[in-house]
Amino acid sequence: MRLLRTVAALSCYLTKSRAENKCAVLEDVVLDEMTSFDQTAVGLVPTMGGLHEGHLSLIQRARQENSTVIVSIFVNPLQFAPKEDFQRYPRTLELDMQLCEQAGVDVIFAPTPEEMGVPQKSIQEAKVTQVIPPSAMITGLCGGFRQGHFQGVATIVTKLFNLVQPDRAYFGQKDGQQLAIIKRLVADLNFPLEIVACPTVREASGLALSSRNQYLTATQKEQAAVLYRGLQQAEAIFKAGVRDSSQLIAAVQQEVAIVSAVLVEYIELVDPNTLMTLEKVEEEGMLAIAARLGSTRLIDNILLCDRLPIIAIDGPAGAGKSTVARQVAAKLGLVYLDTGSMYRAVTWLVLQQDIPLDDECAIAELANSCEIQLTPSQDLQSPVQVWINGTDVTQAIRTLEVTSKVSAIAAQSAVRKALVKQQQSWGKRGGLVAEGRDIGTHVFPDAEVKIFLTASVSERARRRQQDFKKQNQPEVSLEQLERDIAERDWKDSTRKVSPLQKAADAIEIQTDGLCASEVTDKIVSYCQQQLPQWSAL
Numbered sequence: 270m271r272l273l274r275t276v277a278a279l280s281c282y283l284t285k286s287r288a289e290n291k292c293a294v295l296e297d298v299v300l301d302e303m304t305s306f307d308q309t310a311v312g313l314v315p316t317m318g319g320l321h322e323g324h325l326s327l328i329q330r331a332r333q334e335n336s337t338v339i340v341s342i343f344v345n346p347l348q349f350a351p352k353e354d355f356q357r358y359p360r361t362l363e364l365d366m367q368l369c370e371q372a373g374v375d376v377i378f379a380p381t382p383e384e385m386g387v388p389q390k391s392i393q394e395a396k397v398t399q400v401i402p403p404s405a406m407i408t409g410l411c412g413g414f415r416q417g418h419f420q421g422v423a424t425i426v427t428k429l430f431n432l433v434q435p436d437r438a439y440f441g442q443k444d445g446q447q448l449a450i451i452k453r454l455v456a457d458l459n460f461p462l463e464i465v466a467c468p469t470v471r472e473a474s475g476l477a478l479s480s481r482n483q484y485l486t487a488t489q490k491e492q493a494a495v496l497y498r499g500l501q502q503a504e505a506i507f508k509a510g511v512r513d514s515s516q517l518i519a520a521v522q523q524e525v526a527i528v529s530a531v532l533v534e535y536i537e538l539v540d541p542n543t544l545m546t547l548e549k550v551e552e553e554g555m556l557a558i559a560a561r562l563g564s565t566r567l568i569d570n571i572l573l574c575d576r577l578p579i580i581a582i583d584g585p586a587g588a589g590k591s592t593v594a595r596q597v598a599a600k601l602g603l604v605y606l607d608t609g610s611m612y613r614a615v616t617w618l619v620l621q622q623d624i625p626l627d628d629e630c631a632i633a634e635l636a637n638s639c640e641i642q643l644t645p646s647q648d649l650q651s652p653v654q655v656w657i658n659g660t661d662v663t664q665a666i667r668t669l670e671v672t673s674k675v676s677a678i679a680a681q682s683a684v685r686k687a688l689v690k691q692q693q694s695w696g697k698r699g700g701l702v703a704e705g706r707d708i709g710t711h712v713f714p715d716a717e718v719k720i721f722l723t724a725s726v727s728e729r730a731r732r733r734q735q736d737f738k739k740q741n742q743p744e745v746s747l748e749q750l751e752r753d754i755a756e757r758d759w760k761d762s763t764r765k766v767s768p769l770q771k772a773a774d775a776i777e778i779q780t781d782g783l784c785a786s787e788v789t790d791k792i793v794s795y796c797q798q799q800l801p802q803w804s805a806l
Contacts (some may be wrong), residue, residue: 270370274287276385279378279432283311286337286375287699302420310335310768313435315426318342318379319359319480320368321521323470327439328372330467333770334437340369341429342379347421354564355389359480369653371520378433380736385428390426392417400424406544410446410557411568414534419450426451427458435462443469443477445555445570449544461682466714469569471497477569484565492528493562499524499536500571501607503556507573512549514538517573525560534559534566541572550575552616553698574715577603578800581709582792584722585769586757587729589780594704595653596789601796606695606703607653608712609675611641611688613666614657616675626677633683641691673753676760706761709772718796719775722788728781729754 273279290309309485312335314327324340331338342365349355362379369377382389400423403592406412407419430438440448452464470478474492485493499521506520518536538547541555550573558571580603582594591609598605615636624631642656655663665671678684692703692712699767703712709719724732726782730750737745761769772778776795780788 270366270374270377270734272366272379274379274381274384275497276380279376282376283433287311290336295378298548309337310436311337311339311433313429313433313438314338314340315341315429315438316340316727317344317358317480318365319361319483320365321478321480321482323443323478325368325372325439326470327441327467328369328374329683330465331437331439332373334465334768337375338373339376339378339433339435340374341433342377343385343425343429344433345387345421346389346559347387347395347397347424347439348415348418350392350415350417351391351394353415354481359483362565371688373680384668390790392421397424400454402454406446406450406453409544409546410537410539411559412446414559419447422447423450423454427454430455430460430462437463437465439465439467440798441467442572443569445541445557449542452542475501477567479567481565481567484608485562489530489562492530493567495525495528495531496558496560496567496569500556500558500569501601504571504573505687512551512575514546514548514550514554517550521556521558525558532561533558534561536703538573552576554618558584572715574699576697578717579696579713579715579794579795580702580718580720580792580796581713581716581772581775582702582720582791583706583709583769583772583775584720585706585724585729585761586756587733587754588722588734589785590704590722592785593788593792594702596785597792597796598702599672600793601702603700603702605653606692606701607655608692608705608708609704610653610655610666610686611691612662612679612684612721613675614641614655614662614672614711615639615684615688616671617662617666618657619678620670620674626674629681629683632678632681632698633687636681641688652669667740669737669745675755680760696806706769709775710770714772718799719772720792720795721771721775721777722776724780726751726754726758 273282281314287309304788312331314324314331316324320659328338328340342359342362344355344360346355366377368516388395395413399420401420402423412419440451442448448466455462455464474476474491476482476492476494477497482490502524503517503520507517510706511517517538521536525533536558538554538556539545540547547554552575554573555570556573557568559566559568595605618635618639619632624635639658646655654661655666689712695701695712705712709716730747733750733754734745734747736798778791
């Protein structure tokens, strides 16, 4: 692990690291697919130090999804008001370095304010170029109590994105307003990176972890847990059917009022993406609270989703995801979202139009302009009928040619962005069973149930050979199929865009020796245990 303190050193490291990673891939892989350079992904975890388990959960996620992980440690003066705690904010670099090394971090970037080109002054006093998010997003919630805070955050985060040029950046859901603003920043300024939101990590009492918790005494920590208990009370009545903002807020207030030492600044229900105030939860709402306990300011939030459940089934090629997902959807009365067919449809269209697989510009245009439709079918072998630009391609997308090329097409950023946007739009109301390789980690990270199906390479090759026979496809040897599957596993798990990973909260089911109906029964039983509140299940 390296500790770098200057922009020049960081730039040098990144240039050298990217070149070395590319050379390493070149030595190992024949350049016949667009996934050849996928082992160069860089993940950034921006922090202000004082690292705790919440930060480590971000680092762990970044370590799973990137070849290089950079943690920035910078106590940003621009986000502190003149009378806030900039001078006494926890600075524990030596301990932070130990934690980062244990977590497998490659680089800590710990510059001084002077190195970052900002004076040790508040955003109002600093004479630097500022990044100012939409006023509607920075005037409410914490913005009403911390003037200039989010301008300071946005300015430094923008500088970090420009310096590191990461493929992914990781932020916690605890700072829900900050998360929404940074997502908007990335979208509005067209940063070519993915913002990965990670769940809030809590102490046993429910208190959300924060560097500022170091300010609290043992007694105050016990008292501070009332914030989350209040949010849980609101969540309970929400699950019972309450959708009105005033009732949800009142439930929090009633619980928090038990601890008189906690002085509430606000309790609000807002849209988690736009931060606009909600009168009731139509689809999704963020119930947020900020309070003071002694001299310490605390924040917390929960997401309330008014939708039917989403069941995400991930796993490698040939693990039986499609068959099982269809059966689970049928048994639970949910809709089967065949995401794999969407990528196959785009691949079919690319091949039909003779577009070279490495012409990412042409493929990006095609993916963003084509129209894909998925409709139920009475055919048990193909329960979803697939159309692209008005052409029924349900059978055409199952050929060997499409199968051999779909991984390369799916790995392209523009294709995935276009199709994920469609999938997430369909998922707003829930009631879906979706399968793929990044459904639970990327497409629907808030899915109520996440399953990771897997099987040995030999078992998956045997199943694939049987499928080809049933479909009257040309015969392929088991040895060739095993090689193809192993190669596809490697490509899927090392690609830069949404690699195949088991979600941290997914349960794994090994399917060797199990038929599809047995796997389906296992999943249905698990769903019924996890989702008792949905009578439809």
